[in-house]
Amino acid sequence: MGPIYILWLRELKRYVRSRAQIAASLGQPLLYLLALGFGLGPIFQKSGHGSYLQFIAPGVIAMTVLFTSIFSGIALLWDRQFGFLKETLVAPVPRITIMIGRTLGGATVAMIQGVLVIIVCLIAGFRPVNLAAVPLAFGFMLLIAVVFGALGTAIGSVLQDMQGFQLIMNFLVLPIFFLSGALFPLTNLPKALGIVTSIDPLSYGVDGLRGALAGISHFGPAIDLSVLCILAAIFLGIGSFLFSRIQL
Amino acid sequence: MIRVHDLVKTFGEFRAVDNISFQVEKGEIFAFLGPNGAGKTTTIKMLTTLLKPTSGRVELDGLNPAVKQNEARQRFGIVFQDPSLDSELTGYENMDLHGVLYHVPRKIRIERIERLLKLFELWERRNDRIKQFSGGMKRRLEIARGLLHTPKILFLDEPTLGLDPQSRNQLWTHVKNLNESEQVTVFLTTHYMDEADRVADRIAVIDHGRIVAQGSPAELKEQTSSDSLEQAFLTLTGSSIRDESAGSADQLRQFAKMWKR
Ligand SMILES: Nc1ncnc2c1ncn2[C@@H]1O[C@H](COP(=O)(O)OP(=O)(O)OP(=O)(O)O)[C@@H](O)[C@H]1O
Numbered sequence: 001m002g003p004i005y006i007l008w009l010r011e012l013k014r015y016v017r018s019r020a021q022i023a024a025s026l027g028q029p030l031l032y033l034l035a036l037g038f039g040l041g042p043i044f045q046k047s048g049h050g051s052y053l054q055f056i057a058p059g060v061i062a063m064t065v066l067f068t069s070i071f072s073g074i075a076l077l078w079d080r081q082f083g084f085l086k087e088t089l090v091a092p093v094p095r096i097t098i099m100i101g102r103t104l105g106g107a108t109v110a111m112i113q114g115v116l117v118i119i120v121c122l123i124a125g126f127r128p129v130n131l132a133a134v135p136l137a138f139g140f141m142l143l144i145a146v147v148f149g150a151l152g153t154a155i156g157s158v159l160q161d162m163q164g165f166q167l168i169m170n171f172l173v174l175p176i177f178f179l180s181g182a183l184f185p186l187t188n189l190p191k192a193l194g195i196v197t198s199i200d201p202l203s204y205g206v207d208g209l210r211g212a213l214a215g216i217s218h219f220g221p222a223i224d225l226s227v228l229c230i231l232a233a234i235f236l237g238i239g240s241f242l243f244s245r246i247q248l
Numbered sequence: 249m250i251r252v253h254d255l256v257k258t259f260g261e262f263r264a265v266d267n268i269s270f271q272v273e274k275g276e277i278f279a280f281l282g283p284n285g286a287g288k289t290t291t292i293k294m295l296t297t298l299l300k301p302t303s304g305r306v307e308l309d310g311l312n313p314a315v316k317q318n319e320a321r322q323r324f325g326i327v328f329q330d331p332s333l334d335s336e337l338t339g340y341e342n343m344d345l346h347g348v349l350y351h352v353p354r355k356i357r358i359e360r361i362e363r364l365l366k367l368f369e370l371w372e373r374r375n376d377r378i379k380q381f382s383g384g385m386k387r388r389l390e391i392a393r394g395l396l397h398t399p400k401i402l403f404l405d406e407p408t409l410g411l412d413p414q415s416r417n418q419l420w421t422h423v424k425n426l427n428e429s430e431q432v433t434v435f436l437t438t439h440y441m442d443e444a445d446r447v448a449d450r451i452a453v454i455d456h457g458r459i460v461a462q463g464s465p466a467e468l469k470e471q472t473s474s475d476s477l478e479q480a481f482l483t484l485t486g487s488s489i490r491d492e493s494a495g496s497a498d499q500l501r502q503f504a505k506m507w508k509r
């Protein structure tokens with residue numbers, strides 16, 4: 001228990017101490033919310049889908065959790081570069097414990113960021129339709145954080161240095177976000193796009209979150225929940241396998 | 249305590265460690281000396297579960313570190329050649345994190361952290377973040393941290409790199425004490441021959457991944473009919489400066505591997 005706690009605490013301390021980064025990481029969601037929420041709002045309304053701000057806010061929250069958790073996983077690369085990884089890898093603690101501590105820490109940070117963005121959304125005018133469903137929304141945020149935190153760890157375990165980072169950003173993280181239905185409804189999509197969105201794990205996170213917060217759901221919460229739980233188990237498995245094989 | 253038999257590590261075509269064998273007995277201070285790029289750190293990495301050997305046998309206290317990783321890790325402590333602190337955390341937090349990872353009980357942890365930080369004159373700066381530390385202070389903290397738990401085997405990879413004479417003295421005195429009072433086996437590398445001469449019971453000289461001589465400091469001097477260990481070392485390893493890195497072809501190969509995986 002001690003090692004998990006201390007590694008979790010480390011992630012949290014690093015987060016709290018990087019105030020500039022916290023501010024910077026809130027800028028992007030804010031931009032999406034304002035530019036898209038208000039910019040596309042009128043068109044969205046006219047096409048009969050209701051308020052775009054209501055629609056996009058859960059997407060923006062999911063985006064924040066996605067980015068924060070996947071990067072906290074990939075931060076493994078930084079720890080490798082600056083040497084701290086060695087210190088944890090030679091400690092008499094099973095690697096799975098180390099990975100759990102790190103992932104929980106990353107997930108907690110992602111949750112905090114998510115809550116900050118929820119507050120921003122509330123200020124911008126977003127209103128949850130059903131307060132009783134808010135805990136469910138937190139559950140979905142946590143699942144998103146764990147799924148992508150584990151994916152980040154898997155990636156960070158395999159990459160040897162920073163060179164691959166840009167590649168991951170452009171060909172994995174951004175597509176996961178843009179093809180998830182965070183920004184557009186999943187109904188009546190062209191067939192190909194429909195297939196792609198349905199294999200994007202984040203689609204289920206966004207859908208679940210939107211169901212809980214805005215009362216709009218495409219797959220239904222039961223499917224969202226089960227898909228995410230299964231994916232969390234798979235990614236944690238892959239992540240811890242790759243993490244346990246790291247050599248320095 | 250440490251047994252190594254026909255150990256090999258290759259990076260691509262390059263043989264960084266080439267068929268070495270040696271033994272270190274319990275309670276011994278063993279120095280592993282060699283020019284830059286000789287394969288010292290690579291050997292230590294294989295002994296400390298960070299790297300899998302290409303071939304050969306390794307035993308730490310009767311355990312194979314490649315198989316019984318956790319059991320092996322419980323038996324050693326290590327001070328790395330390269331930095332391994334978390335620069336966003338304070339000196340105290342780095343120590344505390346280490347203590348928790350190594351299961352040092354809370355009371356003993358608090359007490360030892362204070363003693364070691366005072367010993368290496370870091371107590372006043374304990375609440376500063378590592379990024380505000382000077383190079384030597386970071387180095388001292390790495391050493392203090394490595395001594396926080398009392399392992400059966402202590403690996404010290406160039407521990408005195410960048411340290412002032414006071415701290416160096418402090419370190420070796422402390423290590424000698426640990427060795428005598430707790431029977432800690434010490435495996436060290438250094439480029440300062442006078443240090444090796446002073447603290448080591450036995451020495452192995454490695455060059456180009458191979459062990460070229462083994463014995464007590466006195467034996468090595470006698471073998472090479474030199475009056476100082478430095479001279480013996482130069483006689484054994486020649487006086488040309490070593491190419492520190494593997495060839496660029498190997499680096500390309502490493503790079504290619506990164507994508508293949
Ligand atoms: N990951 C790696 N990939 C390719 N080559 C490597 C790798 N790690 C080490 N080497 C090579 O293996 C050789 C031995 O390196 P090692 O770090 O063990 O030397 P060393 O004896 O510790 O030297 P120094 O005194 O400079 O610390 C060097 O030629 C180095 O370039």
Ligand SMILES: [Mg+2]
Pocket residue numbers: 288289290329405
């Ligand atoms: Mg070295």
